[in-house]
Amino acid sequence: MNIQPLLNYIKNHVALTEAEEAILTSKVSYRKYLKGQFIVQQGDVCKYECFVISGCTKTYFVDDEGQEHIVMFSVEDWWTSDIGSFITQTPADFNVQCLENTELIMFSSDIIEDLYIEIPKLERFFRRIIERALVASQKRIIRSFSLSAKDRFLYFRNQYPQIEQRIPQYMIASYLGITKEFLSKIKSQIILEQ
Amino acid sequence: MNIQPLLNYIKNHVALTEAEEAILTSKVSYRKYLKGQFIVQQGDVCKYECFVISGCTKTYFVDDEGQEHIVMFSVEDWWTSDIGSFITQTPADFNVQCLENTELIMFSSDIIEDLYIEIPKLERFFRRIIERALVASQKRIIRSFSLSAKDRFLYFRNQYPQIEQRIPQYMIASYLGITKEFLSKIKSQIILEQ
DNA sequence: AGTAAATGTTAATCTAGATTAACTTTATTT
DNA sequence: AAATAAAGTTAATCTAGATTAACATTTACT
Known part of the structure; x- marks a missing residue:
C-alpha cells in the first residue's frame, strides 16, 4: 500500500507527527480498481471518501431522460466520493467510475469521525479541503452562467x-x-x- | 445585540456549554445594515463570515459585459460572505448587498481561528456547515445542467x-x-x- | 491483418432562451 | 393627487447550442 502521496498532500496543509501518521496509516484502507469498475453507484449509500493515488475517475449522474452528466474528474492527488451521500449516509445521486485502473486511499465514514477526535489537526485539514472545494464549486456555477x-x-x-x-x-x-x-x-x- | 438565533442554530449541530457560549458571544460582533448597503464589495478582501439575524441579502458578481449574476440570497438563519475571499484573504469576486435592513452576527477571520482552537466543537460545527454548503452547491450545478x-x-x-x-x-x-x-x-x- | 466497437467530425435543421422595444402596473416621492 | 421611478408584461426577431443523421477515424479484440 502506497500511502506516501497522501501524507505529502496532508503535509501541505497541516503538520502531522510520526505517531499521528502511523495512526492515520493504520486506519485508512487501500484499494485498486480496474478500468470501468464503480467506486460508488447512484442509489447506494457512499461509505468512503477516497484520495486518488493513481488513475482517474469520473463522477456523474443520470437524469430522468437517461442523459449522463459528468460533474467532475479526479486524478492523482484529488479526492473522489459522493460527498452528499457520505455525510448524510443517504443514497448517492452520483456514480463514480474508473476511467483507468485506479489506486485509492479510502476513509470510511466510521473511521473518519474517530480520526477527527484522535487527531484534531485532521478535522482542520478536512475543513480546509472542503472550504476549497466549496469555493471551486461556486466559481464553477459562475462560469456556467457567465x-x-x-x-x-x-x-x-x-x-x-x-x-x-x-x-x-x-x-x-x-x-x-x-x-x-x-x-x-x-x-x-x-x-x-x- | 440579539445573538440568540445564532446560539439556537449552533445547538442544532453541536452542544456548547454556557461558558463556551459566553466566549463565543464575547468574540463575535453584531451590526445593522440598511437596505442598499454593501457588506462586501467585489475587489475588497472579505473580512467576515456573517450569520443573518434578520433581513435579506443578495450575493452577486458583475461579469466582463457588466451583467449582474446573483449567486445566492441569504435570509434569517443563513450565512453570507464571499467565502473564497474570506479563506484566502484575497480580493472578493462577489458583492453582498442588503435587500432589506439587515442584522448580522459577524465572525472576523482573526477571531474565527482563535475560536477553532479555544472551542474545537466550533471547528466541527463549521466543517459541517461547509460540507452542507458544498453539497448544495454541487446539486445546484446538476440542476443548472439537467x-x-x-x-x-x-x-x-x-x-x-x-x-x-x-x-x-x-x-x-x-x-x-x-x-x-x-x-x-x-x-x-x-x-x-x- | 481484419473486423468490430468506440470515438470524433460535418452539415442541415430545429428550439430554448436572449435581445429589443413598446407598453402596463405597482411603488415611492413630492 | 400628481409625478417619477421601479418592476413586470407581451410580442417580434435573433442566436447559441441541441438534435439528427451520415460519415470518418482511431482503438481494441480475435
Whole structure:
C-alpha cells in the first residue's frame, strides 16, 4: 500500500507527527480498481471518501431522460466520493467510475469521525479541503452562467491540460454541459482562428 | 445585540456549554445594515463570515459585459460572505448587498481561528456547515445542467416559497440564470397550464 | 491483418432562451 | 393627487447550442 502521496498532500496543509501518521496509516484502507469498475453507484449509500493515488475517475449522474452528466474528474492527488451521500449516509445521486485502473486511499465514514477526535489537526485539514472545494464549486456555477460554451472549454483546457489529454472528448463535452457535436464545432472554430 | 438565533442554530449541530457560549458571544460582533448597503464589495478582501439575524441579502458578481449574476440570497438563519475571499484573504469576486435592513452576527477571520482552537466543537460545527454548503452547491450545478429554466424556477419556488415572496422577480431571474422577460413568459405559461 | 466497437467530425435543421422595444402596473416621492 | 421611478408584461426577431443523421477515424479484440 502506497500511502506516501497522501501524507505529502496532508503535509501541505497541516503538520502531522510520526505517531499521528502511523495512526492515520493504520486506519485508512487501500484499494485498486480496474478500468470501468464503480467506486460508488447512484442509489447506494457512499461509505468512503477516497484520495486518488493513481488513475482517474469520473463522477456523474443520470437524469430522468437517461442523459449522463459528468460533474467532475479526479486524478492523482484529488479526492473522489459522493460527498452528499457520505455525510448524510443517504443514497448517492452520483456514480463514480474508473476511467483507468485506479489506486485509492479510502476513509470510511466510521473511521473518519474517530480520526477527527484522535487527531484534531485532521478535522482542520478536512475543513480546509472542503472550504476549497466549496469555493471551486461556486466559481464553477459562475462560469456556467457567465461564460459561453467556447469560453468554458478554453478555461477547462487552460486549467487542466493534463486531464484534457487523457479523457475522451465526449466526456469533456458532458462535463462542460454541451453535446459532443458542439464541442467538435468549437474545436474546429478555435483551430481556424489561429 | 440579539445573538440568540445564532446560539439556537449552533445547538442544532453541536452542544456548547454556557461558558463556551459566553466566549463565543464575547468574540463575535453584531451590526445593522440598511437596505442598499454593501457588506462586501467585489475587489475588497472579505473580512467576515456573517450569520443573518434578520433581513435579506443578495450575493452577486458583475461579469466582463457588466451583467449582474446573483449567486445566492441569504435570509434569517443563513450565512453570507464571499467565502473564497474570506479563506484566502484575497480580493472578493462577489458583492453582498442588503435587500432589506439587515442584522448580522459577524465572525472576523482573526477571531474565527482563535475560536477553532479555544472551542474545537466550533471547528466541527463549521466543517459541517461547509460540507452542507458544498453539497448544495454541487446539486445546484446538476440542476443548472439537467433542468430547463422552467423546471429550475419550479424547483426554486418549491424550495424557497418565502424568498420568492420578498424578492423582486428580476432578481429571481438573475439567480436562475435567465432574463426577466423569459421568467415572465414562464410564469404566464405556468398559469395557463392550471 | 481484419473486423468490430468506440470515438470524433460535418452539415442541415430545429428550439430554448436572449435581445429589443413598446407598453402596463405597482411603488415611492413630492 | 400628481409625478417619477421601479418592476413586470407581451410580442417580434435573433442566436447559441441541441438534435439528427451520415460519415470518418482511431482503438481494441480475435
